Amino acid sequence: MSFLTALFELSNAMAPYILFGLLFAGILHELVPDTLVTKHLGRESVGSVVKATLFGVPLPVCSCGVIPLATSIKKSGASRGATLSFLISTPITGVDSILATYGMFGWAFTIYRVITSMVIAMVAGVLTNYMDKEVEQPKPLFSAAPQGGFSMTPLHAKTDEAGSCCSGGSCCESTQKRGFSLRAALHYAFITLLGDIAKPLFWGLLIGALITVAIPENLSAILVEYAWLSYLIVIAIAVPMYVCATASLPIAAALMLSGVSAGAAFVFLSAGPATNTVTIGVVKKMLGSKSLSIYLGTIIAGSILFGLGLDYIFDISDIDPKSLVHMDEEAGLIAMASSTVLWGFVGYFLLKPLLENKGNL
Known part of the structure; x- marks a missing residue:
């Protein structure tokens, strides 16, 4: 029963952003020519990675909403490195998250978070372009x-x-040149893109709910007790877990106030929004196992490295960020309706091959 509850809550949390991301991707596909994406993001170069990272930083899109956008630019001709850097930089930052970080931790912490996320994204993109080249x-x-x-x-x-x-x-x-077509945008968003990610999305939601149930309630006490292992424990929880950049802020603040090191909390802020079980499955399907290894390895190593750096800064400057936080726990009507719509589409795409095979018999 707790698993079904966790699955229900996870679906309600992710579905509105996934559907919004799909719609946004469909509109962008109609408005932005594929040649423009290929020109700026198609080359396996540092420049394309930097452009993809900078393009993703201000977008207010979370780690689930970025999936259809990344899938779309990859289909339009972006290189693997540019796609991966966009996939990392976008969910960690965003205008909404930047402002919320400033309100909770101040400008210094905000700048540190934005710069480190860009560095991690660029390193992942460059490594992907040089280590996992596209085979023409x-x-x-x-x-x-x-x-x-x-x-x-x-x-x-x-x-x-x-x-x-x-x-x-x-x-x-x-x-x-072609005129904008809402019908074509919707078809591309909810048929083409969603059809591509339906299966990894389904398994990602199931595994994500299972992990949510398995996480102990006294997490902060465990992290304080095992301080020397706190980084690895946070990574093990943050990587598969779904949490958006803004919602991760009060969690990180609560960890700090409970005695967890600022660096370990920062690891959660960095790795949590950048990854989850759904994104991991989509990256493997879209970019392959080698790019997935670079994606996870860069995020994990970068988060730990910059977390240690933040601990050092806090030690020499005695910074102790404190703030009042507020989170809405109740799922609204829009969230539940979005979850129903999303599961309807996912179920359709999962059952479609079975129905087609049955019809051919």
């Missing part, structure tokens, strides 16, 4: 003709609506 498939020099023969038109050349060939980028620019 060899393309034939000439395209197949409709009648089964071969056309002498090179594949890299563009053709306009009349069929004339143009190898440059400007002569066909007008034919590539």
